[in-house]
Amino acid sequence: MDETLDPPSFDELRKLGHRMVDDMFGYLEGLRERPVWQPMPDEVRARLREPLPLRPQGAEQVYADFTDLVLPYVTGNAHARFWGWVCGNGTGMSMLAELLAATVNSSVDGFDDAGTHVEGRVIEWLKTMLGYRPEASGVLLSGASMANLVGLTVARNNLPGHDIKARGVTRPLTVYGSVETHSSVRKAVQILGLGTQALRTVPVDAQYRVDVGALEAAIAADRAAGATPMCIVGNVGTVNTGAIDDLVALADLAARERIWLHVDGAFGACAALSPELRPLLPGLERADSLAFDLHKWMYFPYEAGCVLVRSDAEHRAAFRYDAAYMAPNTRGIAAERGQQFTEYGPQLSRGFRALKIWMGLKELGVDRFRSLIEQNVEQARYLAALVEAHPELELLAPVSLNVVCLRYRGEGGLDDDRLNDLNRELLARLQESGVAVPSHTILRGRYAIRCSITNHRSRRSDFELLVHEVARLGRSL
Numbered sequence: 102m103d104e105t106l107d108p109p110s111f112d113e114l115r116k117l118g119h120r121m122v123d124d125m126f127g128y129l130e131g132l133r134e135r136p137v138w139q140p141m142p143d144e145v146r147a148r149l150r151e152p153l154p155l156r157p158q159g160a161e162q163v164y165a166d167f168t169d170l171v172l173p174y175v176t177g178n179a180h181a182r183f184w185g186w187v188c189g190n191g192t193g194m195s196m197l198a199e200l201l202a203a204t205v206n207s208s209v210d211g212f213d214d215a216g217t218h219v220e221g222r223v224i225e226w227l228k229t230m231l232g233y234r235p236e237a238s239g240v241l242l243s244g245a246s247m248a249n250l251v252g253l254t255v256a257r258n259n260l261p262g263h264d265i266k267a268r269g270v271t272r273p274l275t276v277y278g279s280v281e282t283h284s285s286v287r288k289a290v291q292i293l294g295l296g297t298q299a300l301r302t303v304p305v306d307a308q309y310r311v312d313v314g315a316l317e318a319a320i321a322a323d324r325a326a327g328a329t330p331m332c333i334v335g336n337v338g339t340v341n342t343g344a345i346d347d348l349v350a351l352a353d354l355a356a357r358e359r360i361w362l363h364v365d366g367a368f369g370a371c372a373a374l375s376p377e378l379r380p381l382l383p384g385l386e387r388a389d390s391l392a393f394d395l396h397k398w399m400y401f402p403y404e405a406g407c408v409l410v411r412s413d414a415e416h417r418a419a420f421r422y423d424a425a426y427m428a429p430n431t432r433g434i435a436a437e438r439g440q441q442f443t444e445y446g447p448q449l450s451r452g453f454r455a456l457k458i459w460m461g462l463k464e465l466g467v468d469r470f471r472s473l474i475e476q477n478v479e480q481a482r483y484l485a486a487l488v489e490a491h492p493e494l495e496l497l498a499p500v501s502l503n504v505v506c507l508r509y510r511g512e513g514g515l516d517d518d519r520l521n522d523l524n525r526e527l528l529a530r531l532q533e534s535g536v537a538v539p540s541h542t543i544l545r546g547r548y549a550i551r552c553s554i555t556n557h558r559s560r561r562s563d564f565e566l567l568v569h570e571v572a573r574l575g576r577s578l
């Protein structure tokens with residue numbers, strides 16, 4: 102008998118699978134009663150340090166290990182009171198979609214494959230959803246970090262007068278963004294061989310928006326010094342405060358200077374699907390490339406990011422390659438019937454990310470996402486109002502969208518250094534209590550408790566509880 106990884110019959114695994122599905126829906130139903138997060142005990146950590154298993158342990162045992170060693174100690178972003186960093190929750194349907202995608206196990210490279218056609222449709226829907234250029238091309242990626250890298254790569258590889266794919270970077274190129282630009286853009290600049298020194302970070306105004314005049318001056322100075330300005334990065338929803346750059350001014354500047362405009366809209370771009378919020382992001386459609394995530398403010402499970410690029414020709418030119426084994430045929434599977442996604446980004450083998458998005462959008466309809474995004478913005482405003490009305494709390498930044506930065510300040514009289522120490526300790530205790538998980542940042546030297554509300558499970562009462570706990574912990578310190 103030839104061997105296979107399949108068991109002689111799937112009966113046992115099927116039973117276990119049914120139990121897993123029951124357990125996981127039970128887990129989702131019971132989330133509110135669980136701590137948002139709890140630290141992994143040393144004993145559990147020790148059990149995880151298991152040597153490479155050479156002998157079978159069996160499916161039942163492995164699942165028991167998952168429920169004992171993994172499930173209780175995850176970050177907790179599925180929970181209604183998780184507001185740390187920028188994380189989505191996931192949904193019941195998308196959990197099932199991941200099961201289906203893993204079952205067929207397609208590598209969505211291109212050709213005449215249902216996965217390719219589904220992803221193509223998803224890209225069309227996402228353009229419509231965000232009101233982005235109908236002629237644009239796009240590709241699903243692991244997240245906005247990759248989407249920023251791909252956007253910047255398209256900008257770099259299409260620079261007129263340079264042949265970067267063949268010759269590499271032979272002359273100094275520069276990239277512009279505000280000081281609030283996400284660290285993934287810095288990474289992208291480094292990966293692209295430009296060097297961090299090529300990234301010009303420009304100051305922001307009181308609303309944490311890029312100072313367009315300073316950006317313009319930086320471009321002029323670089324041109325005078327012989328550099329080639331390659332790309333301006335605009336932010337729609339900065340990670341620290343959710344600030345939105347003036348994209349109209351940036352697009353005008355980019356057009357005047359003939360520089361590529363890439364927009365990092367990791368979470369903020371999703372506000373575009375609400376007619377009520379869309380006016381907060383004028384000029385979004387003028388981006389030459391647009392990066393955003395589906396695993397943040399669209400609540401899909403990791404990983405799901407997307408980059409849209411103004412023209413298919415430029416997008417593909419940046420990544421297209423010749424390989425006999427990937428050349429299209431006229432018929433058969435390799436007939437080029439859909440997009441050849443391997444020519445739109447760095448990956449060859451690609452997961453079937455599109456399935457959970459395709460199924461999720463069809464299941465619920467975009468209107469449902471719209472109202473949840475609007476609800477999150479209202480919740481951010483509600484939280485901000487609770488903080489402002491509280492004598493012992495204060496906001497540390499204006500609320501543009503869905504990010505609220507606050508701190509405990511007590512009755513007054515404590516200087517910033519004391520308050521920084523106090524709020525750092527307060528946040529650690531809050532997270533360790535399992536009641537809520539905001540994260541932190543530093544704004545103009547002040548340590549902030551930062552709530553990023555990309556959570557479809559949060560209710561108003563959760564924010565009341567947060568304010569109550571922050572004030573209570575603050576007093577106890």
Ligand SMILES: *Cc1c(COP(=O)(O)O)cnc(C)c1O
Pocket residue numbers: 187243244245246247283285338339340365366367368394406
């Ligand atoms: C999260 C985030 C990124 C990076 O996205 P990933 O999906 O984590 O790769 C980039 N920019 C901003 C503004 C973000 O919030």
